[in-house]
Amino acid sequence: MLPFLAKIKQQQPIVWAVAGLVVTAVFSVGFAVGRTQTQSVVLEDGSVIGLKEVRERANDVEFALFWEVWDMLQNDYLRGPVPEKDLFYGAVNGLVDGLNDPYSEFFDPREADVFESDLEGKFEGIGAEIGIRENQLVIVSPLVDSPAEHAGIQAGDKIYFIDDVDTAEMSVDEAVRLIRGPRGSTVVLTVSHNGIETVEEISIVRDVIRIDSVTWEVTDDGVAVIRIAFFNADTAALFNRAVVELMQEDVSGIVLDLRNNPGGFLDRAVSVAGEWIGNDTVVIERNENGDLERFPSTGVGRLQRIPTLVLVNGGTASASEIVAGALQDYGFATILGEQTFGKGSVQEYRELADGSAVKITISEWLTPLERSIDQNGIAPDVEIVFDLEAYKEGIDVQLEAALNALKSNAYGDPS
Incomplete structure (x- = not known):
């Protein structure tokens, strides 16, 4: 899934709007005595990766073991010699994996390019966000109008195989690499739908995924339906355009x-x-020390007086849970649908000198009333379960319930 992300580039913090500790060097050629050590790795082509002062390492960690294994791999591996850069990136990846955190990841330069292109809203694949839940690879959500959605992939689906590769112990990054592919090619996911024990194979033809993050329409009854597929670079501008148009049309209610x-x-x-x-x-934001930092909006509340219902489900995660939770806390909206995913941890993303990057969990998000989102999610005020069979017939029971509620003023005006 897209994480909460604080992106830092060229040492200047930039909050992107996805949800930090930084690893810029891993192992040193030599270890100095003192409070800090200068660490770097010089590769066979003469390039230097990770030159920086870092804190002194713990005395009970034998770093010489790393170089002993490095030499074994270089000298004795059957299919060697292995390119040093491959070993180095593998070592850094293993270091981050040592956190046992599914949202902390290392990206080599190619993977970093793919990750950043995702955030720009254009890539070739099936159009589904994936994550780890209870050590199981799952579909967080299929993107709207994507090949995954058209093939029948649902939020909460457990993924057991990608083509013929078992996903047990597979990381999100590994899964993404297997699922991605050129437009027109096919990938087969073996999944079970949420709450159903039987598995099925679903073939999905990959395509170029281009998605406007915000779309909107006004029903004949004067209710605005605003869909936000994800929060990326174009969201603020598109949402502002939607608000301007809706204010001009004097809508009677909003379904977000x-x-x-x-x-x-x-x-x-x-x-x-x-x-x-x-x-x-x-x-x-609450960090590891329990310190709290509040993030206010600079908005002017143009939609405050318009009755609003927010639709959520198990694929509503991260930044979208922040929006739903905030509107719920302040009483500006009634939440309809199903329990949200519960992704409320904060990751920091930093690009490194060679084009690689690292993303590490540093804190967690709370709603304005200090409710924890992580692992808990947002509970709807009114639970309405998605009806797949009705949806196949063109009926969205959750959306219909929201529209009917606004038409009848079932939940009153916003506070």
């Missing part, structure tokens, strides 16, 4: 559809929430 929204840039989510909340706190 955040179903299957896997998250995205934090600042875009804060901006969207600010159209209801104004300049109050949208989300709170």
Whole structure:
């Protein structure tokens, strides 16, 4: 899934709006005595990776073991010699994997390019966000109008095989590499739908995934339906355009559809929430020391007085949970649908000198009333279970319920 991300590039922090510790060097050629050590690795082509001062390492860690294994691999491996850069990147990846955190990852330069292209909203694949839940690879959400959605992939699906590769112990990054592929090619996912024990193979033809993050329409009854697929670079501008148009049409109510929204840039989510909340706190960050930092919006609350219902489901994650939780806390919206995913941890993303990058969990998000999102999610005010059979017949029971509720003013005006 798209994480909450604080992106740092060329040492300048930039909050992207997806949800930090940084590893810029791993093992040194020599170890100095003192409070800091200068660490670097010189590869066979003469390039230097990771030159920086770092804190002194623990005395009970025998770093010479690394070089002993390095030499074994270089000298004795059957299919050697192995390119040193491959070994180095593998070592860094293993270091981050040592956290046992599914959202902390190392990206080599190619993987970093793929990750950043995802955030720009264009890639070749099936159009589904994936994650790890209880050590199982799962579909967080299929993107709207994507090959995955058309093939029948649902939020919460457990993925057991990608083509003929078993996903047991597979990382999200490994799964992404296997699922991605050129437009027109096919990938087969062996899945079980949420709550169903039987498995099925679903063939999906990959395509170029281009998605406007915000779409909107006004029903004949004057209700605006705003769908946010994810929070990326174009979200703030598109949402502002939607608000301007809807204010001109004098709509009677709003359905904000955040179903299957896997998250995205934090600042875009804060901006969207600010159209209801104004300049109050949208989300709170709590670090490992328990310190709290509040993130207010700069919005002016243009939608405050318009009755609003928010649709959520198990694919509503990260930044979209921030928006739903904030509107719920302030009473500006009624939440309809199903329990959200529960991704409330914060990752920091930093690009390294050679084009690689690292993303590490540093804190967690709380709603304005200090409710924890991580592992808990947002519970809807009104539970409405998705009906797959009805959806196949063109009936979206959750959306219909929201539209009917606004038409009858079932949940009253916003506070």
